[in-house]
Amino acid sequence: xxxxxxxxxxxxxxxxxxxxxxxxxxxxxxxxxxxxxxxxxxxxxxxxxxxxxxxxxxxxxxxxxxxxxxxxxxxxxxxxxxxxxxxxxxxxxxxxxxxxxxxxxxxxxxxxxxxxxxxxxxxxxxxxxxxxxxxxxxxxxxxxxxxxxxxxxxxxxxxxxxxxxxxxxxxxxxxxxxxxxxxxxxxxxxxxxxxxxxxxxxxxxxxxxxxxxxxxxxxxxxxxxxxxxxxxxxxxxxxxxxxxxxxxxxxxxxxxxxxxxxxxxxxxxxxxxxxxxxxxxxxxxxxxxxxxxxxxx
Amino acid sequence: xxxxxxxxxxxxxxxxxxxxxxxxxxxxxxxxxxxxxxxxxxxxxxxxxxxxxxxxxxxxxxxxxxxxxxxxxxxxxxxxxxxxxxxxxxxxxxxxxxxxxxxxxxxxxxxxxxxxxxxxxxxxxxxxxxxxxxxxxxxxxxxxxxxxxxxxxxxxxxxxxxxxxxxxxxxxxxxxxxxxxxxxxxxxxxxxxxxxxxxxxxxxxxxxxxxxxxxxxxxxxxxxxxxxxxxxxxxxxxxxxxxxxxxxxxxxxxxxxxxxxxxxxxx
Numbered sequence: 001x002x003x004x005x006x007x008x009x010x011x012x013x014x015x016x017x018x019x020x021x022x023x024x025x026x027x028x029x030x031x032x033x034x035x036x037x038x039x040x041x042x043x044x045x046x047x048x049x050x051x052x053x054x055x056x057x058x059x060x061x062x063x064x065x066x067x068x069x070x071x072x073x074x075x076x077x078x079x080x081x082x083x084x085x086x087x088x089x090x091x092x093x094x095x096x097x098x099x100x101x102x103x104x105x106x107x108x109x110x111x112x113x114x115x116x117x118x119x120x121x122x123x124x125x126x127x128x129x130x131x132x133x134x135x136x137x138x139x140x141x142x143x144x145x146x147x148x149x150x151x152x153x154x155x156x157x158x159x160x161x162x163x164x165x166x167x168x169x170x171x172x173x174x175x176x177x178x179x180x181x182x183x184x185x186x187x188x189x190x191x192x193x194x195x196x197x198x199x200x201x202x203x204x205x206x207x208x209x210x211x212x213x214x215x216x217x218x219x220x221x222x223x224x225x226x227x228x229x230x231x232x233x234x235x236x237x238x239x240x241x242x243x244x245x246x247x248x249x250x251x252x253x254x255x256x257x258x259x260x261x262x263x264x265x266x267x268x269x270x271x272x273x274x275x276x277x278x279x280x281x282x283x284x285x286x287x288x289x290x291x292x293x294x295x296x297x
Numbered sequence: 298x299x300x301x302x303x304x305x306x307x308x309x310x311x312x313x314x315x316x317x318x319x320x321x322x323x324x325x326x327x328x329x330x331x332x333x334x335x336x337x338x339x340x341x342x343x344x345x346x347x348x349x350x351x352x353x354x355x356x357x358x359x360x361x362x363x364x365x366x367x368x369x370x371x372x373x374x375x376x377x378x379x380x381x382x383x384x385x386x387x388x389x390x391x392x393x394x395x396x397x398x399x400x401x402x403x404x405x406x407x408x409x410x411x412x413x414x415x416x417x418x419x420x421x422x423x424x425x426x427x428x429x430x431x432x433x434x435x436x437x438x439x440x441x442x443x444x445x446x447x448x449x450x451x452x453x454x455x456x457x458x459x460x461x462x463x464x465x466x467x468x469x470x471x472x473x474x475x476x477x478x479x480x481x482x483x484x485x486x487x488x489x490x491x492x493x494x495x496x497x498x499x500x501x502x503x504x505x506x507x508x509x510x511x512x513x514x515x516x517x518x519x520x521x522x523x524x525x526x527x528x529x530x531x532x533x534x535x536x537x538x539x540x541x542x543x544x545x546x547x548x549x550x551x552x553x554x555x556x557x558x559x560x561x562x563x564x
Contacts, residue, residue, distance in 0.1 A: 018387035018446055022405055025443045026417050029424035033416075036423055046426065097323065100316030107313070118555065123324050125497075125551040127504040129521045130540040133528055134327035137334060140532070144330055177324065206310065235413020237507050242528060252415040259419055259511060269423065272416045279412060 030276070037269035045263040056266035060274070076254065080274075083250040086165060086240075087233035090172040091180075094229045095222065097173070098180035102221070103214070105181070106188035117185070124178045132242045135171050136162065139243070163245030171239040179228035187221030188214070227286045231279050251275050328544060335537035352538040362539060365523040369503055372434065372519060376441035377449070377499040383442070384449035384498075385491055389483060392457040409444040417444070418511040425512065432514030440512040441502045448501050449494035452554075456490025489557050496554035500547055 040053035055064075060080075063073035105116045123131065138144045139161040146158040161167060191214065199209040215222075237252035244250070249257075251271060258268025338349030356362050387406060391399065409417065418440070425436050464486065468478035484491075506521040513522065520543060527536050 018383035018450075019402065019405055021383055021443055022408060022446060025421060025424070025439055026408060027405075029420035030412075030417065032424055032427070033420040097316075097320055100313060101320040104313045104317035119321065120324070122548060122551060123328065125500055125504075126328070126544050126547040127506075127521060127540070129504075129506045129524060129528075130331070130543055131327065133524070133536070133540055134331040136528065136532060137331060137537075138327060174323065174327070177320075181320075232413060235415055237415045252413065255415055255419055256511070259422060265423060268419055272419055275413060276416055283411075 033269045033272055037266050037273055039266055041264055041266050043263065045259075045265065047265050053266070056264075056270040059267050060270070079249050079254050080251060082165075082248070083234055083252075084278075086168055086172065086250065087230050089169050090176065090233040091226050091230045093169065093173040094177050094180035095226065098177060098225065099184055099218070099222070102181045102184035102188055102218075105185050106191060107193070113189070117182070120178050120181050120185075128175060129238055129242075131175065132171050132239050135167065135174065135243055139167050139170075162243060163247065165244075165248055167243040168240050168248050168250070171243040172233045172236060175236070175239055176229045176232050179232070180225035183224040183228065184218055184221035187218050191217055223286060223289055227282055231282055234278060234282075235275055331537060332541045332544065335534070335541040337534070337537075340534060352534040353542075356535050356538045356542075359535065361518075362520070362523065362535070365518050365520045368434065368517060369519040369521075372438055372441055372509075372517070373499050373502040375438045376445050376502040377495050379438075379442040380445035380498045381449045381453075381491060381495040384446050384494060385453055385487070387446075388450055388453040388457055389479070389487075392454065406450055407447055410447045414444070414507045415511075418508045421508070422511045432512060432517070434513075434517045437509050437513045437517045437519075440508050441505060444505075444508060445498035445502055449498040452493040452497060453487065453490040456487055456493075460486055493554045493557040496550050496557065500550045500554070503550075504543070504547060 036047055037056050038052055038054065039047035039049060040051040040055065042048050058064075058070065060076055061072065062070040063075070065071055101120075105113060105120070108116065136143070140146075141158040141160075141162070143161070145161055146155075149155050149159065150157075195213055196209055199213050204212070234250075235252050236250060237256055240248055240250040240253050241256075244253075252275070255268050255271045255275065258264045258271065262268075333345075335352060336348050336350070337345055338351060339346040391402065391406075404411075421436075421440050422432070425432060430436060460483075464482055465478055468482045473481065504521065505519075506525060509517065509519050509522055510525070513519070520539060524536055524539060524543075527533060
């Protein structure tokens, strides 16, 4: 082998294994999922290979009656809209809680900032299941929150805090909050505080300074953070499963159920692809927004 | 004048400190509540009656829990080791020269953290089941290895970015062949990044629920799967004890990883 060819060979063996592992055990399964979504269902689980069928995709909007005719059904549309709605609420809540925190962090001394960033990141590395379980302890009928409310005399019987959309929104916000704080922090960190002072010297009010100076500078971080919160919230499985109970399903749970009791692979595959498409859409919007901003002077 | 100046100082805006305090309370209080309740002697978990280590003793005496913990550690060790080896090789390649298709390769390496976990989890389940592979420890190890790659890759890549490329050139000037240069120069310098990546991959595998739940089968019950099964049937004090232990292990490991990855600019 020539040295150049030997180098190519060497390089291929370096990157090859990681790429191959991801291609074989993630890309190919995802491609296979697309194929499975248009196969006809086998009722024992699995599919009848080669028997094409659009049944799984029709199921998004229709249900099949006993006489084999189709009629409109909102069962799954409701779940999809609820997933998007809960993810949007989660994103807004994260922004409301995260923005002031990121601003607070960015205006501290360097020594403090490192510690604060560590404290924001730390929960992300702890078990998601356990963190959501902690909310069961807090929100259930005789949990910490109700105990506190009753002790304070605000209510004399437990409020239903668990197994509803409220619990899911709280849990999702809790799960993905660091993803909002860190990007906003990193764009605000570069903020020159003299700009804020200049704004005040020109008799701007706090609100005007916030709206005209600080928020525009934080926009890239806000968009990045929103995407980073929205995407995992949309695909979440653990939080709605634990905190939502049976009535507050999201797409992730619906997908999961197709591989459990429902045994409907094609529908599960179609839902999975649909979720993937939503995620790609969100990322494309983000990429386009980024390019648009980059183009501005 | 002084009032205006105080208003101009963004560090002292009213409500900022309060908002941050609310944020950190929101993030940390649930964790503290869980840990405190795990030491509660009362079986009706929420009411505090006294300090007790009873639930920890019960957890450690429970064979199912010990077996699940063993599985978790075995899977995490295998997956983190394989992912770190693959990620190290890939990171070295990605950092040395530019090549055709590099952007695509970056996207491929990041794929496992870009898509919501449930989608590849069920896709991998269908993949293995269609091939007739029995779901169990083996399939879980493979799936974990794949999604651990990006977590191992990023710290190694960051470490490489901070390294002086002249070091490799110097090795070549001293007649080291690429293999010698890699093993004698690059790898030792890269070690903190590799260890940091390994620990992150280890935590991610240890904490994983969704992929294990779908790709696993009989004999691959890990701690998160075990906890999930118990939580669905009801809250028990043993769950609090194992959960609190898992939190502490993760916190200890991530602190270790950050400590290892910290000395980035030494070279």
